[in-house]
Structures are given as structure tokens and as C-alpha cells.
Amino acid sequence: MNKKTSFLFFLLLISFAGKTYAQKNSTSKPNIIFFLVDDMGWQDSSVPFWDSTTTQNKKFQTPNMVQFATTAEKFTNAYSTPICTPSRVSLMTGMNAARHRVTNWTAYKNRSVDARDSLLAVPKWNVNGLSPKPQERSVVATPLAQVLEDNGYFTIQCGKAHFGAYGTIGANPLNLGFTKNIGGSAAGNPASYLAEDDFGWNPKHFNIKADIPNMKEYWGTKTFLTEDLAQSAMRELDTAQMLDKPFFLYMAHYAVHLPYNVDKRFIQKYIDEGYTKPEAAYCALVEGMDKSLGELLNYLKQHHLEKNTIVVFMSDNGGYSHAPREGKDNTQNYPLKGGKGSLYEGGIREPMMVRWPGVTTAGTVSKQYTIMEDFYPTLLEMAGIRHYKTIQRIDGESMVPYLKNPKAVNDKRVLVWNYPNDWTGGNWGEDNSFMTAIRKGDWKLIYFEKYGRLELYNIKDDIKEQNDLAKKYPQRVKELAKLLTKKLKEEGGQLPIIKATGKTVPYPDEIGNS
Incomplete structure (x- = not known):
């Protein structure tokens, strides 16, 4: 065989191998990328998640989100919890926060924040x-990643984990069903996004925020944490392909959480537009996150994985709405009220998109309201995993009907939030501590436990939550308060304790105006 013939034979083998992989991949279990952003508000994107484009949408530049939206189904009523760790635990357990009782962010073992x-x-x-x-003051559950790994998936945790407190079993993602862990620990945010600062690591002084494992290769370079995580993730996707396994990539960025370090790749344009340096840095963080999304989507295209890879985009809680962000407190998520830590829409409504090749219809919009724990049964159903056992009771409901039919709406669905915690000690207003809420259909009831007050809103007509209708519709308040009380009792939801008496605050249906 001469050289020319050998070369042609080699090309034939490559072509055959490519076709064989494509054919095999089209019938195997789908790959899954769950792209989770930290602290990203509903409006922090050039993709509008409302019925119109806002000034906030025009502020940000997220071209890859825009492109992805043309290929995916967009959910405009997607919810999480108001704080990061509860959302992540709900995702990994399928449990509502009232049931799993990890209702605030975690830090050190046995220590409340x-x-x-x-x-x-x-x-x-x-x-x-x-x-x-079993472990003290923990929720014991079968993690989503464990079920996927048990069913043949190569499971990758990349970025922020924050499932458990430092010094506990759950602080290490490898104990929760992940095959690989890139950068995940008990840290809730990085000490620094700058690789030249070793991401804040100091051998003489331990800082939980700087505990970003398996990322030393980037130390001392001029790169940014967001781009480094994306590069590491793609290397592990290479590994999954070499092993001929379907993959579950939990791409959980630390961005766009504080600190707002300067990403030099993007910041200058926002400075030139007149934003303060912290706000310009925030905008650059968002754009850097968007670039990493584009890189992952390009990876799928280049490796012929698009047709067999589900991609989900989601945020873990509402946008941070205080200094050093530009503007008055709680105005950054307009038209939504409030921000991170609140049960007003600004604290819990999230940007969400799903692309499920062959199932979702490109460019469609679903108005069905969903919540973070719904992803547990949804992703397993999408993966074709129907027979699995869990330690915990699953509260989430599958979103598959709405993925198959974006016009379908179940307005009988009940969503519950429980935050019997104190995030800021009264700073920034009364709406970021001691709250519980319920949504059914277009109606939402919020119970301010410290003040014994119930507020009622029609979310469809009043997305800004400006008009409290509690006095106008007392019967509606009574019905929702009774239902919220029932759900809290069924799920074991906790209530704050009155210091003067040692008793818990009244349930919602025990409040005078209910």
C-alpha cells in the first residue's frame, strides 16, 4: 500500500468512526449540561424574560444567551429560593426548602450564619x-448526581458547590455522586476571581472563600476564574467521550456573585458607557459568564454532540440589589420588587431556558411557574431513568409536559417558599428575613413573620408587587393562608421563635387578617 492509498484509507477510517459515534450517540442516553449562575437576576441579560425588553436588558451584553434562546424554550415564571444553598440542595434532592430545612446559606460545621x-x-x-x-443538623438524601452516576453517567461538578458546611460530608462533591470535582467546596463565593492572585489563597491564613480545589494550574496566570472553569469543564467532557459515557456537567459558576473583580476582557466598554467601576465590573462578570456559555455550546457543536445533549440555563436566587451595585437598594431587578434574600419576585424569579433536542421547540416560551426542586424528577425523566429509589420524599414535579407543549399551563400547582431566617439583621428593609410565601395560579401570598402581616398580590396583573390586595380579597387571603399552613405542616417547615415567650410565631392561618 503506497502513501497516497494509506492516507485515503486513514481518512476513510476517520469518517467511519465519526459516523459510528454519531449513530451511537443518537440512540444512547442524552448528555446533560446544567448551567447554573450565582446571584443572576431575572433581568441581568440581553434576553428579555418579561413581555417586553427593558432598560436593564439593554444594559447587559449576553450574545450567547440571545443565540441560545433562539434554539431553546424560555420559562418566564421560573423560581428558586431567595438564598443560594437552599436552591442547590433543592436541586440535588428534589425537596422543597421547607422539607429539607437547609433554609439559609451554609459556612462552617454546626454554625449558623x-x-x-x-x-x-x-x-x-x-x-x-x-x-x-446520617449527620447532625443535615438533610439526608440521595443526591441527583448519585442517581445519574449509578445509571452510567460521568458526573462533573465544576465551579461552586456549596452543598454542605466546611468540615462536613457534603462539603466535598465527590461524596454526593460526582465523578469529578473542579473548584467545588464549602465556599459560597471566591475570595478573588483573579488567577494572578491565586484566587485569594494564602498559605498563612486559611480563607474558606479561597478553597477552590483542583485549580492550581491557573495560579499566577492572567486569566479569570470564569474562563478557567469553562476550560477545565471542557477537558472533562473530553474524558467522558474517551470513556464512551454520557455526561452530566453541573456547570455552576461562582459568577456573578461578589466580589466584583475586574474582568479586563470586557470591562472597558461599560466604563465608557458611564457606569461606576463596580457596576461596570458586574456587567463584565455577566458577559464573562455568557462567553463561557458560548464556549460550551461551541464545544457541543464541534464534537457533534448538539443533537444528544440537553442544556439547561438557570440562576440560584434573585439578583443582588445593594451596594456596590449602582443605584438605590432593591432597584436593580426592576420591574421586579426586591432582590436576593427576599420573597418578593426580585429575590426568587430566575432566568431559565431549556434545550432538549427533538422535544423542545426552538424559540418558544412557557408561562408555567416552576421551582428549583422540579429539576430532580425532570432531569431523570429526560435521561430515561424511571426506576430509582431515594431516601427522601420528592416534592418537585416533572416539567416534561411543559417542555413537550410550551402552551400547557397548570394553574392549580402550588409553590411554597420558607425562609425562617435572618439574612441581614434588618439592614436593607424588612423583606429579607423571617418570611414564608405561597403561589397558586396568579395569586401569591407572603407572610411577614416578624410583623404578623400577610400581603396578597396578583402576579399576572401586578408583576411589580405594588398593590397589596389583602384587604380587598380577604377570602382569598384566608384560603391561601390555610393552604400555606397545611403545606408547612406537611413538609415540616420551621417557624421563627418569639424570644419573649419561647414559642414559635403563629402559622399564616392564625393571623388576624387571614
């Missing part, structure tokens, strides 16, 4: 987070 209030005390919530086996 709550501020102190003069009137109310925080209940004994699960400060240690998620655990796959």
Missing part, C-alpha cells in the same frame, strides 16, 4: 447542609 434579631430567634435549621448519610 444568621444575624441576630431583638424579637425573633431562628429555628434549629440544618446548618450543615446536604449529606448522603
